[in-house]
Amino acid sequence: MPLPAVELPSLYAPIDVDMRAVDAVIRERLHSDVVLVRQVAEYIVSAGGKRMRPALVLLSAGACGYSGTHHHELAAVVEFIHTATLLHDDVVDESALRRGRDTANALFGNAASVLVGDFLYSRAFQMMVGVGSMRVMQVLADATNVIAEGEVLQLMNCRNADIEVDDYLRVIRYKTAKLFEAAGRLGAMLGNSSPEVEEAMASYGMHIGTAFQLIDDVLDYSGVEAETGKHLGDDLAEGKPTLPLIHVIQHGSADAAGLVRDAIENADRDAFPAVLDAVRSSGALDAARRHGIAEAEAAKAALTPLASSKFRETLLQLSDFAVQRSF
Numbered sequence: 001m002p003l004p005a006v007e008l009p010s011l012y013a014p015i016d017v018d019m020r021a022v023d024a025v026i027r028e029r030l031h032s033d034v035v036l037v038r039q040v041a042e043y044i045v046s047a048g049g050k051r052m053r054p055a056l057v058l059l060s061a062g063a064c065g066y067s068g069t070h071h072h073e074l075a076a077v078v079e080f081i082h083t084a085t086l087l088h089d090d091v092v093d094e095s096a097l098r099r100g101r102d103t104a105n106a107l108f109g110n111a112a113s114v115l116v117g118d119f120l121y122s123r124a125f126q127m128m129v130g131v132g133s134m135r136v137m138q139v140l141a142d143a144t145n146v147i148a149e150g151e152v153l154q155l156m157n158c159r160n161a162d163i164e165v166d167d168y169l170r171v172i173r174y175k176t177a178k179l180f181e182a183a184g185r186l187g188a189m190l191g192n193s194s195p196e197v198e199e200a201m202a203s204y205g206m207h208i209g210t211a212f213q214l215i216d217d218v219l220d221y222s223g224v225e226a227e228t229g230k231h232l233g234d235d236l237a238e239g240k241p242t243l244p245l246i247h248v249i250q251h252g253s254a255d256a257a258g259l260v261r262d263a264i265e266n267a268d269r270d271a272f273p274a275v276l277d278a279v280r281s282s283g284a285l286d287a288a289r290r291h292g293i294a295e296a297e298a299a300k301a302a303l304t305p306l307a308s309s310k311f312r313e314t315l316l317q318l319s320d321f322a323v324q325r326s327f
Contacts, residue, residue: 014310015058025076040116054079060187062311080124087117143182150174159239161261172213180209200305207299211322214292217242239267244284252282296323
């Protein structure tokens with residue numbers, strides 16, 4: 001029997017005041033005397049999104065007993081880094097739709113998107129310096145570097161139908177999960193946590209980030225476009241061999257595997273209906289979802305060293321949301 005749906009607004013109730021403070025920091029720090037910078041940055045930030053990464057900074061800090069205000073600044077830093085990657089990703093992927101709206105590159109052009117992404121990265125580093133912690137800078141600088149490596153790994157794997165599951169998971173760990181990992185670690189660091197608790201929060205972030213991306217992969221072949229806010233089949237059109245497709249190639253019938261292999265190697269969006277049938281008939285979506293659920297359960301298990309609190313409870317529920325969501 002499926003679990004009842006978990007809704008983000010109710011999940012974020014324990015950090016509602018903090019999330020509003022983070023939004024205020026974001027608005028303040030977006031300011032630039034250059035009009036186009038403001039326009040592009042405000043356009044993509046105002047699109048909203050799930051704000052899971054900044055929420056993770058706040059929840060981790062709360063679960064680790066932090067009571068200051070530096071977590072607002074660091075949550076905004078994490079969101080800026082994420083937003084910069086979105087701007088660059090959409091240019092690289094030639095995407096036209098995100099969160100149900102035109103992408104910034106579709107509206108303002110590729111050059112503006114790349115340059116404003118650079119602005120957000122550099123603004124994030126200005127804000128890190130303001131926190132005055134070399135360890136914070138190290139964690140975020142390392143995470144940003146790994147994310148860039150993940151982007152390149154993904155680029156190298158495009159149109160590669162022979163990629164192994166472990167190689168694909170490495171891309172996810174680098175490209176998506178690393179910033180979740182950093183968010184969890186930062187909150188623990190602010191709370192002056194023990195090394196055990198800090199590593200637990202980092203592990204939680206890594207596992208929930210991996211689960212989040214795996215479900216994104218599932219939704220690209222099972223979601224409703226109006227809910228996901230992106231064009232279904234975008235991954236296929238970019239030649240991305242995501243986990244459902246890898247499953248068909250490795251475990252599907254010879255005909256299904258051949259069809260998916262050709263579609264990946266030719267980045268053939270027109271093959272999407274046939275690929276969708278192959279994905280669904282081979283059990284690939286269930287297999288990928290099970291993998292995502294296993295990651296979410298590993299995230300929950302990582303929280304064992306944390307004392308009971310409303311923040312820890314929310315982190316557990318956030319793991320469920322990561323795999324139950326439809327958008």
